[in-house]
Amino acid sequence: MNPPAANPISSVSDTARWVALYRAMESDRPDALFRDPYARRLAGAAGEQIVASLPQARRWAWPMIVRTAVMDEIIMRLVKEQGVETVLNLAAGLDVRPYRLDLPPTLRWFDVDLEGILSYKEAALAGETPRCRVEFVHADLTDPATRRTLFQRVGATARHALVIAEGLLVYLTPEDVLALATDLAAQPTLQWWLIDLASPALLEWLKRSWGDQLRAGNAPMRFAPESGTEFFAPAGWREAEYHPMLDEAIRLRRGPKLAWLWKVMALLAPKKRRAQFKRFSGVVLLHHSS
Numbered sequence: 001m002n003p004p005a006a007n008p009i010s011s012v013s014d015t016a017r018w019v020a021l022y023r024a025m026e027s028d029r030p031d032a033l034f035r036d037p038y039a040r041r042l043a044g045a046a047g048e049q050i051v052a053s054l055p056q057a058r059r060w061a062w063p064m065i066v067r068t069a070v071m072d073e074i075i076m077r078l079v080k081e082q083g084v085e086t087v088l089n090l091a092a093g094l095d096v097r098p099y100r101l102d103l104p105p106t107l108r109w110f111d112v113d114l115e116g117i118l119s120y121k122e123a124a125l126a127g128e129t130p131r132c133r134v135e136f137v138h139a140d141l142t143d144p145a146t147r148r149t150l151f152q153r154v155g156a157t158a159r160h161a162l163v164i165a166e167g168l169l170v171y172l173t174p175e176d177v178l179a180l181a182t183d184l185a186a187q188p189t190l191q192w193w194l195i196d197l198a199s200p201a202l203l204e205w206l207k208r209s210w211g212d213q214l215r216a217g218n219a220p221m222r223f224a225p226e227s228g229t230e231f232f233a234p235a236g237w238r239e240a241e242y243h244p245m246l247d248e249a250i251r252l253r254r255g256p257k258l259a260w261l262w263k264v265m266a267l268l269a270p271k272k273r274r275a276q277f278k279r280f281s282g283v284v285l286l287h288h289s290s
Contacts, residue, residue: 020047066252075162084161085160088112104131108132109134109135110135113137243284244282
């Protein structure tokens with residue numbers, strides 16, 4: 001009898017390789033929503049192993065692919081229409097938007113993450129030319145002093161800044177998320193915050209599907225507030241936009257099989273259930289003004 005295969009996930013940073021492989025899968029399509037020429041290189045063999053080890057991981061690639069595409073659209077719109085000239089990308093992982101999006105060369109982009117994953121990305125991208133000014137910041141965002149010092153430094157030199165937290169909040173505790181939200185809001189120029197948000201129902205589904213493996217790999221999923229975007233209100237953040245993941249998937253033609261049936265079932269459900277279904281999972285743009 002063969003021994004069980006070792007878990008290819010050993011920390012939350014490894015989830016960046018998982019998502020990078022999804023971007024590579026999308027980039028290989030002739031009708032790709034985005035092109036990430038670095039994704040397969042960054043995902044590496046570890047990314048392939050992670051996706052192979054997670055039950056039905058390829059089947060459920062669509063939400064993360066849609067999330068990336070929708071966030072791309074919002075980022076470009078804010079840069080062009082809202083005067084965003086600084087982007088603070090928290091837990092940036094293996095995201096390479098400064099290298100693949102048509103960003104103005106004057107835009108400042110801060111990629112922030114732990115030493116290991118960020119150093120890996122820097123080495124993999126050595127020799128590549130970003131579209132804008134990029135600074136890699138090695139930092140542990142769970143350390144309050146480190147976090148506040150960074151936010152103060154970026155906020156002091158920005159005019160209209162966008163903060164991105166893609167695939168981050170779900171791995172934090174509610175207390176950590178509220179502390180993060182409060183520290184961001186303390187900087188008046190950090191006006192926009194782009195996140196993805198799970199509902200309690202989605203979190204339960206994720207725990208049943210991948211929870212044991214993620215917990216064993218030191219990457220448990222924990223954050224899915226019952227109050228939705230109202231969770232951020234005490235810290236001064238309000239919902240500016242909510243993009244339901246399924247609606248966006250249908251718009252972008254990346255929905256799962258029978259997505260239309262899900263929509264019909266939601267329309268036939270009672271009003272409260274309909275509202276819950278609409279907020280099952282989404283990309284959210286938060287705003288605060290001081």
